[in-house]
Amino acid sequence: MKIRRALATAVAAAVTAPVVLLSVTPAFADTKPVTQTQNKQSKPTIKELEAAAAEAQKAYEEAVKARDKAQITVRRALEELSQDSHPLVIAANAAKQAAKDADTAKTAADKAVTEAQTALDALPADATEEQRTDAETALSEAEATAAAAATAKTAADTKATDAREAVSDARVEAVRVAGVADKALEDALAAKIAADAALAKAKKEAEEEVDEGEECEPENDLTAKVTGLPTELVAGTTTAFSLRVTNGSDRRLDEIITYVGVHATDKTGLKDTGKFFRLQWSSESSPKWKNVKDDYIDAVGALKPGARTDLKMRLTLDKATPAGNGVAFIAADFYNKDGSCGGTPGADMYEFDVKAAGSKPGKTEDAKPKPATTTKPGGNGSGHQPQGSTSGTPAKTGTDGSLAATGSSSATTSIALAGGAAVVLGAAAVFVVRRRKAGSEA
Structure with a gap:
C-alpha cells in the first residue's frame, strides 16, 4: 500500500x-513518458506470467520425480556392481585370474631359461658335440617358451585392466546419470524461482499502479x-x-x-x-x-x-x-x-x-x-x-x-x-x- x-x-x-x-x-x-508506456505494453501480462509459472512448477515437479527415479536406479546399479554375480564383475575377476596365471607361467618360463643357460655353461671342456647341441636346444626352447609367456602375460594384463575399467566406467556412468538428473532439477528449480519472482513482481507493480491511481x-x-x-x-x-x-x-x-x-x-x-x-x-x-x-x-x-x-x-x-x-x-x-x-x-x-x-x-x-x-x-x-x-x-x-x-x-x-x-x-x-x-x- x-x-x-x-x-x-x-x-x-x-x-x-x-x-x-x-x-x-x-x-x-x-x-508518464511515452517510452515507459511502450515498455509496459511490451511486458507479458499477469495471465501469461501465471501460465509460465504454472508450467515451471509442473516442470519442476517432473524433474523431482526424474531425480528420485535416477537416484533409485543409481543405488541399484552400484549395489549390483559391488556383487560378484554382475557380468562385468565376473569378467573382471576372470581376467584378473588369467593375468595372475599368465604371470605365474612367465615366471616359470623365465626360471627355465635361467636353468638351461646354467646347464649349458656347466658343460665340461670334454663334453661331446651331442651333449652341447642338446643343451643349446634346451636353452632355445626355454627362451621361446619364456617369450610366449611374456606375450600372454601382457595380453592378460591388458584384458584385466580393460575389465576392471569396464566396472569402473559402469559406476561412473551410473553416477553421471544421477548428476544429469540433479542438474535438470537444479535448472527446473531456477526456472521456477524466476517465474515465481516475475509473477510476484508483476502483481506488486499492478497493486502499486492501482494504489497510485487511487484518489486520496x-x-x-x-x-x-x-x-x-x-x-x-x-x-x-x-x-x-x-x-x-x-x-x-x-x-x-x-x-x-x-x-x-x-x-x-x-x-x-x-x-x-x-x-x-x-x-x-x-x-x-x-x-x-x-x-x-x-x-x-x-x-x-x-x-x-x-x-x-x-x-x-x-x-x-x-x-x-x-x-x-x-x-x-x-x-x-x-x-x-x-x-x-x-x-x-x-x-x-x-x-x-x-x-x-x-x-x-x-x-x-x-x-x-x-x-x-x-x-x-x-x-x-x-x-x-x-x-x-x-x-x-x-x-x-x-x-x-x-x-x-x-x-x-x-x-x-x-x-x-x-x-x-x-x-x-x-x-x-x-x-x-x-x-x-x-x-x-x-
Missing part, C-alpha cells in the same frame, strides 16, 4: 532534497498532536512525550498510519546527526516499547467517529550526540477498506535544540507545532499553497543567506542549512507527493 510509505519518504525528502518535493505537481504525477483526500478532522516534547534535549538522556491521534470526522477510519520523523544536525547545520537518535513507542493495547521503523507507526488501528488514541513516545539521545538543532515532523494518514485514503493535509513541525551531554538545560517549555501546509487552493495550480512559519508568512533569508527572524527558531535555521530553506516549506509538498490527483480536489 503506497500510502504507508508516502509520508515517511516525502517528509524525509523535505530535509534531504526539498527542491525535488517543491517541483512535483499533479500534472507531472499524471503524465485531505482530512482536516484527522489530527496528530504532540505534548510533552521540550524545546531543549540533552545528549545522553531519554525524553518521554505523547502523541494523540484524533478522528474528528463523522466517519470511521479503518486504518490509521502515524508518521513521526525526527531530523537533526550539528550546530553548523551541515552534518546529519540523526544516527544518534532512537525513537520508541508504546500504547495501552501494546505496552511493550518498540522502535519506530521507517519513521511511521501502522499499529494504531481503526478510529470511530470522534474517537482518539494516545501513543506513548520516548526519544533517546546517545551521549555522543553533538550539540545542534532538531525538528520532529508529525502527521497521520488513513486507509479504508473501500479503497479511500488520505490524511492530514501536511506535517506539523516541532523544533528543539540539542545540548551536549552533561549540560543542564534552563527553563524549557513544550515545543509548539508549526503547521507546514494549508488546504486552501494555491495560485500554482497544485491546489495547496506552502506556508512559512507560525506567522503564516513565507520564511525570508537575510543577506548572509541565513533565515531571517520570522518566528522560526534556531532549529529551523540550522536545518535549513542542510536541506535548504525549503525545509520549512518542504513539508507542504508531502501532500502533493502522496496524493496523485491533488489538483483535481481544488
Whole structure:
C-alpha cells in the first residue's frame, strides 16, 4: 500500500532534497513518458506470467520425480556392481585370474631359461658335440617358451585392466546419470524461482499502479498532536512525550498510519546527526516499547467517529550526540477498506535544540507545532499553497543567506542549512507527493 510509505519518504525528502518535493505537481504525477508506456505494453501480462509459472512448477515437479527415479536406479546399479554375480564383475575377476596365471607361467618360463643357460655353461671342456647341441636346444626352447609367456602375460594384463575399467566406467556412468538428473532439477528449480519472482513482481507493480491511481483526500478532522516534547534535549538522556491521534470526522477510519520523523544536525547545520537518535513507542493495547521503523507507526488501528488514541513516545539521545538543532515532523494518514485514503493535509513541525551531554538545560517549555501546509487552493495550480512559519508568512533569508527572524527558531535555521530553506516549506509538498490527483480536489 503506497500510502504507508508516502509520508515517511516525502517528509524525509523535505530535509534531504526539498527542491525535488517543491517541483512535483499533479500534472507531472499524471503524465508518464511515452517510452515507459511502450515498455509496459511490451511486458507479458499477469495471465501469461501465471501460465509460465504454472508450467515451471509442473516442470519442476517432473524433474523431482526424474531425480528420485535416477537416484533409485543409481543405488541399484552400484549395489549390483559391488556383487560378484554382475557380468562385468565376473569378467573382471576372470581376467584378473588369467593375468595372475599368465604371470605365474612367465615366471616359470623365465626360471627355465635361467636353468638351461646354467646347464649349458656347466658343460665340461670334454663334453661331446651331442651333449652341447642338446643343451643349446634346451636353452632355445626355454627362451621361446619364456617369450610366449611374456606375450600372454601382457595380453592378460591388458584384458584385466580393460575389465576392471569396464566396472569402473559402469559406476561412473551410473553416477553421471544421477548428476544429469540433479542438474535438470537444479535448472527446473531456477526456472521456477524466476517465474515465481516475475509473477510476484508483476502483481506488486499492478497493486502499486492501482494504489497510485487511487484518489486520496485531505482530512482536516484527522489530527496528530504532540505534548510533552521540550524545546531543549540533552545528549545522553531519554525524553518521554505523547502523541494523540484524533478522528474528528463523522466517519470511521479503518486504518490509521502515524508518521513521526525526527531530523537533526550539528550546530553548523551541515552534518546529519540523526544516527544518534532512537525513537520508541508504546500504547495501552501494546505496552511493550518498540522502535519506530521507517519513521511511521501502522499499529494504531481503526478510529470511530470522534474517537482518539494516545501513543506513548520516548526519544533517546546517545551521549555522543553533538550539540545542534532538531525538528520532529508529525502527521497521520488513513486507509479504508473501500479503497479511500488520505490524511492530514501536511506535517506539523516541532523544533528543539540539542545540548551536549552533561549540560543542564534552563527553563524549557513544550515545543509548539508549526503547521507546514494549508488546504486552501494555491495560485500554482497544485491546489495547496506552502506556508512559512507560525506567522503564516513565507520564511525570508537575510543577506548572509541565513533565515531571517520570522518566528522560526534556531532549529529551523540550522536545518535549513542542510536541506535548504525549503525545509520549512518542504513539508507542504508531502501532500502533493502522496496524493496523485491533488489538483483535481481544488
